[in-house]
Amino acid sequence: MAAIDTPLSLLDRLVSHEDDESWQRFSDLYEPLIRRWVGKLVSRPDSVDDVTQEVLKALVEGLPGFQHNRRKGAFRAWLRSITIHRVRRHWRDQRATPAQLSDARDLEDLRSALSLLWDGEHNRHVVRSLLERVLPEFDAKTQDIFWRLVFDGSSPREIAAKFGCSANVVYIAKARVLKRLRLEASGLVE
Numbered sequence: 001m002a003a004i005d006t007p008l009s010l011l012d013r014l015v016s017h018e019d020d021e022s023w024q025r026f027s028d029l030y031e032p033l034i035r036r037w038v039g040k041l042v043s044r045p046d047s048v049d050d051v052t053q054e055v056l057k058a059l060v061e062g063l064p065g066f067q068h069n070r071r072k073g074a075f076r077a078w079l080r081s082i083t084i085h086r087v088r089r090h091w092r093d094q095r096a097t098p099a100q101l102s103d104a105r106d107l108e109d110l111r112s113a114l115s116l117l118w119d120g121e122h123n124r125h126v127v128r129s130l131l132e133r134v135l136p137e138f139d140a141k142t143q144d145i146f147w148r149l150v151f152d153g154s155s156p157r158e159i160a161a162k163f164g165c166s167a168n169v170v171y172i173a174k175a176r177v178l179k180r181l182r183l184e185a186s187g188l189v190e
Contacts, residue, residue, distance in 0.1 A: 010022060010025060010026060010186075011075065011186065014026055014063055014064075025133075026059075027056065029130070030056075030059070030079070031056060032125070033121070033126075034055050034056065034079075034083060035048060036121070037118065037121075038051045038055065038083065038086075041087045042087060047090060050090070051086050051087055051090050054086040054089070054090075055082055055083050055086045058082045059082060062078075066078060073119065076122050076123075079122070080115075126185060127181070127185065130181060130184045130185050133184065134180045134181055134184055135177065137180065138173075138176070138177060141163060141173075142173045142176065142177065144163075145170055145173040146173055146174055146177040149170060149173075149174050156171060
C-alpha cells in the first residue's frame with residue numbers, strides 16, 4: 001500500500017488550509033453531487049450551473065469556520081442547508097412556485113422522505129468517490145479481495161480458495177481498505 005500523506009481527513013485538511021490539492025479533491029468529490037441535487041430543484045441548465053457555483057462558493061467561504069460537532073450527519077446537514085439556501089435565493093429571484101417551496105420545506109425536515117433520499121444519495125456518492133480514490137493505493141490482489149467480499153457478496157472461504165490464502169488474509173485485506181476509507185471519509189460520511 002502507498003504511504004498515507006497525512007493522518008488528517010480531507011475535511012480536516014480543508015479546515016486547516018493544508019493545500020490546494022485538497023480543495024480540488026473536495027470540489028471533484030462534491031460538485032457532481034451538488035449539481036444533481038440542484039438539478040432536481042432548478043429546471044434551467046444554465047441556472048443549475050449558476051446555483052451550483054453559488055453553493056460551492058458558499059462552501060469555500062464557510063468551510064474554514066465550520067466546526068464539525070462530530071454528530072452524525074453534521075457536515076451533510078450543513079451542506080444541505082447551504083444548498084437549500086442558495087436554491088431558495090434562486091427561486092425568490094425567479095418567483096418560485098408553491099411546489100418548489102414545498103420541496104424546500106421537505107428538505108429542511110430531516111425526517112422527510114426527500115431529506116432521507118438526499119442523505120442516502122450523499123453517503124453513496126461520497127463513499128463510491130472516495131473508494132475510487134483510495135483503492136488504487138492497494139495492490140491488485142487486495143483490491144480484488146475487497147471488491148469480491150464487500151460488493152460481490154462472495155464468502156471469505158470462496159475468496160480464500162480463489163486466491164490460495166487463508167480467510168484471515170481476506171479479512172485483513174478488507175480491514176486495511178476500510179481503515180483507509182474511514183480515514184478519508186472522516187467527517188464527510190457518518
